[in-house]
Amino acid sequence: MKIALLGYGKMGKVIERVAQERGHEIILRKKSADSFDGLENADVAIEFSVPSAAVNNINECFTKNIPVVSGTTGWLEHYDEIKKLCNANNGAFLYGSNFSLGVNIFFELNVQLAKMMSKLEQYNVSMEEIHHTQKLDAPSGTAITLAKDIIANSNYNDWTIDTPKENDIFITAKREENVPGTHTVTYDSEVDSIEIKHTAHSREGFALGAVVAAEWLTGKKGVFSMKDVLGI
Structure with a gap:
């Protein structure tokens, strides 16, 4: 080819x-x-x-x-x-x-988790993404995909990297040297937290x-x- x-x-x-x-x-x-x-x-x-x-x-x-x-x-x-x-x-x-084939499996896990958590109002979801310092956009396209999939399967309305409004998903975007890409989705309540994470080791x-x-x-x-x- x-x-x-x-x-x-x-x-x-x-x-x-x-x-x-x-x-x-x-x-x-x-x-x-x-x-x-x-x-x-x-x-x-x-x-x-x-x-x-x-x-x-x-x-x-x-x-x-x-x-x-x-x-x-x-x-x-x-x-x-x-x-x-x-x-x-x-x-x-x-x-x-x-x-990444692994990230696309992670996308599907994220959708299924969002569906399961959608009726549990005691949990608040947030996200973090970390990439190398050469990456120009923030948050990453991967983080936006994750957020949109949560929104489509829950009561959340939007995502933001600024001060979140009610029913917004807050995304923390970090830029560090030599990080190919790490994405974490966290559901947090007063009694516990549930977290799924994908870490890329290379390009x-x-x-x-x-x-x-x-x-x-x-x-x-x-x-x-x-x-x-x-x-x-």
């Missing part, structure tokens, strides 16, 4: 290595100022860039009829627009706030999930998520 990498930072380089180990060829390594020359020859694009570039990168893939897997976070106010563009161009698009898990998603997306049309890839 011929892969175009749109975004060639630390994550792009790990994706490159994992993809090559799985027998794929990297035909384009696009940094921010580079052109899209060669994109039309790709079987699939993997997009891990920055929020300001993501929409243009994805749209360029639709224009050239290239399936695109995107893991860039911080641009989701344009997500509905991208879905419409994908369908209008009969394209293929798969977005994930986190491509390898994110890269593997992105490449697996790209393998799965090839030949398909429509808008998908990691739930489709994993069949959950």
Whole structure:
């Protein structure tokens, strides 16, 4: 499979290595100022860039009829627009706030726990996410996904990183050196606490999930998520 990498930072380089180990060829390594020359020859694009570039990168893939897997976070106010563009161009698009296979299992655990806790008013939920200092957006896309899934399965109305209002989920976002990603969801009451946590040990898990998603997306049309890839 011929892969175009749109975004060639630390994550792009790990994706490159994992993809090559799985027998794929990297035909384009696009940094921010580079052109899209060669994109039309790709079987699939993997997009891990920055929020300001993501929409243009994805749209360029639709224009050239290239399936695109995107893991860039911080641009989701344009997500509905991208879905419409994908369908209008009969394209293929798969977005994930986190491509780690373990995190996607964690997402499902979070949903089930939220359903079980929704009737127990004595518990208050909060979240914490910790990432490396180079991460530009806060809270992380993973934390937002976790919060939205709780909101969809409970009486909470919104999430915030500021002073929470009633029925808001408070998210603490920390930036520390050399932390690939740690996410904790805590339900706290006067008598006890319940906590679920995912800790990434390296970028390898994110890269593997992105490449697996790209393998799965090839030949398909429509808008998908990691739930489709994993069949959950």
